[in-house]
Amino acid sequence: MSTHPAYDELCALALRIHRFEHLQALAHWDHATFMPPGGQEARAAALGEVAALLHRLRTGPELGPLLDAAAGEPLDPVQRANLRELRRAWNLSTALPEGLVQATSLATSRCEHAWRAQRPANDWAGFAVNLREVVRLVREAAQRLGDHLGKEPYEALLDRYEPGLSTARLDELFGRLRGWLPGLIQAAVARQEGEALVSPQGPFPVDAQQALSEALMRRLGFDFGRGRLDRSAHPFTGGVPEDVRLTTRFDERTLLPGLMGTIHETGHARYEQGRPVAWLGLPVSEARSMALHESQSLAFEMQLGRSRPFAEVLGPMLSAAFGPQPAFEPAALYRALTQVRPGKIRVDADEVTYPAHILLRTTLERELIAGALSVDDLPARWDAGMAELLGLSTVGDFKDGPLQDIHWSVGAFGYFPCYTLGAMYAAQWFTAAREARPRLEEEIAAGELEGLFQWLAEQIWQQGSRWETDELAIRVSGRALSDQPLRDHLERRYLGER
Numbered sequence: 039m040s041t042h043p044a045y046d047e048l049c050a051l052a053l054r055i056h057r058f059e060h061l062q063a064l065a066h067w068d069h070a071t072f073m074p075p076g077g078q079e080a081r082a083a084a085l086g087e088v089a090a091l092l093h094r095l096r097t098g099p100e101l102g103p104l105l106d107a108a109a110g111e112p113l114d115p116v117q118r119a120n121l122r123e124l125r126r127a128w129n130l131s132t133a134l135p136e137g138l139v140q141a142t143s144l145a146t147s148r149c150e151h152a153w154r155a156q157r158p159a160n161d162w163a164g165f166a167v168n169l170r171e172v173v174r175l176v177r178e179a180a181q182r183l184g185d186h187l188g189k190e191p192y193e194a195l196l197d198r199y200e201p202g203l204s205t206a207r208l209d210e211l212f213g214r215l216r217g218w219l220p221g222l223i224q225a226a227v228a229r230q231e232g233e234a235l236v237s238p239q240g241p242f243p244v245d246a247q248q249a250l251s252e253a254l255m256r257r258l259g260f261d262f263g264r265g266r267l268d269r270s271a272h273p274f275t276g277g278v279p280e281d282v283r284l285t286t287r288f289d290e291r292t293l294l295p296g297l298m299g300t301i302h303e304t305g306h307a308r309y310e311q312g313r314p315v316a317w318l319g320l321p322v323s324e325a326r327s328m329a330l331h332e333s334q335s336l337a338f339e340m341q342l343g344r345s346r347p348f349a350e351v352l353g354p355m356l357s358a359a360f361g362p363q364p365a366f367e368p369a370a371l372y373r374a375l376t377q378v379r380p381g382k383i384r385v386d387a388d389e390v391t392y393p394a395h396i397l398l399r400t401t402l403e404r405e406l407i408a409g410a411l412s413v414d415d416l417p418a419r420w421d422a423g424m425a426e427l428l429g430l431s432t433v434g435d436f437k438d439g440p441l442q443d444i445h446w447s448v449g450a451f452g453y454f455p456c457y458t459l460g461a462m463y464a465a466q467w468f469t470a471a472r473e474a475r476p477r478l479e480e481e482i483a484a485g486e487l488e489g490l491f492q493w494l495a496e497q498i499w500q501q502g503s504r505w506e507t508d509e510l511a512i513r514v515s516g517r518a519l520s521d522q523p524l525r526d527h528l529e530r531r532y533l534g535e536r
């Protein structure tokens with residue numbers, strides 16, 4: 039006889055939910071990769087049905103009493119953390135009526151599908167029709183969530199991705215970033231003005247790029263027995279820890295963007311594959327938050343992938359795949375991978391200008407959710423923000439402007455800040471990793487990556503959601519999140535010795 043029957047019942051239900059989420063994740067992956075266009079309406083309906091079913095499971099009337107009963111049962115610390123996360127998920131789910139959840143699933147599915155054709159066609163007017171409906175539904179959800187959680191609407195949306203992050207804390211971190219970033223961008227661009235840049239000479243057939251990406255993923259410890267790499271319009275990592283699905287996109291005219299996209303997604307994937315096996319299927323095994331997730335992809339892509347020592351590993355792999363050329367010499371490759379050039383596209387942005395894209399999106403989506411900005415006025419505000427932050431004109435170029443990202447079309451408002459919070463965490467983790475492994479740079483240059491991965495696995499991947507985010511950060515790095523390690527990292531890499 040268990041001493042915690044209510045807790046056991048909650049876990050059994052959580053496992054059932056997890057198994058439906060497993061199938062939902064694979065249906066989403068297929069939707070973004072191989073599904074023929076004719077499958078759209080039926081898939082949207084099927085996913086809407088699954089979303090409704092999951093919503094019923096997450097909000098059953100038995101849950102409240104079970105959560106209360108489990109709180110009084112004798113639980114160990116991991117079970118206690120699991121119960122905390124079960125309650126958090128329940129709080130988020132019960133705030134929203136089933137009709138709203140289903141309507142949102144349908145509207146976002148339609149908006150995302152249409153976006154895939156509207157973006158290349160530069161069709162802002164067509165997109166705006168669908169986005170208006172998505173924004174309307176998300177604003178309603180934000181209001182209800184906020185009322186339920188005692189937060190303002192945007193803060194309630196943030197909580198879905200970044201538990202516990204207040205808008206006050208976000209303002210503090212992004213306020214400091216906004217203070218030092220523009221000067222750093224200018225200084226880095228000026229610093230690189232006379233720098234000789236050798237670009238890789240293509241074409242680079244996409245099949246060869248795919249093979250190289252897979253070789254690199256193996257080098258980065260990705261387990262192909264539990265995952266695969268495919269292509270989609272917008273790279274992402276999905277699936278479940280036992281079967282992680284990555285996607286990337288290749289362009290045969292350029293080599294490095296696709297490759298770095300793969301390294302980025304591999305960081306996400308290793309976090310997923312490295313989650314604590316003993317707790318799989320329970321909330322305590324989940325990745326801690328989206329910023330933590332981005333901290334792993336950016337640890338891989340930016341801290342490791344674009345570092346001077348890693349160019350010693352990458353260069354020979356590129357030469358082996360496409361034949362040697364001057365651009366594949368490690369010193370030249372490092373300069374190409376750390377080139378700072380303000381551009382319109384977030385996913386292609388270098389790590390210095392990237393946070394500027396996030397500052398813009400965060401400001402605009404907060405205004406959309408607050409009702410201070412309408413969808414119709416979005417392009418004009420976008421243009422103004424790009425001119426101010428990066429000195430670029432995006433007027434009339436919707437596809438490389440507000441149409442470029444998938445996030446708003448799928449209703450993921452509150453997600454964008456996580457990218458830059460993730461960059462801050464990644465810099466903070468690497469500062470701690472260097473203290474723990476003083477020879478880290480030499481190890482990386484020699485291709486000995488296992489020590490770094492072992493450290494990340496122990497410190498972060500295997501912790502799942504055992505700790506709340508601030509506590510995890512303090513355990514790993516001795517402090518809660520700060521913008522300072524990112525600033526130090528960027529100044530060292532872009533304003534120091536090159």
Ligand SMILES: [Zn+2]
Binds near residue numbers: 302306332335
């Ligand atoms: Zn990412």
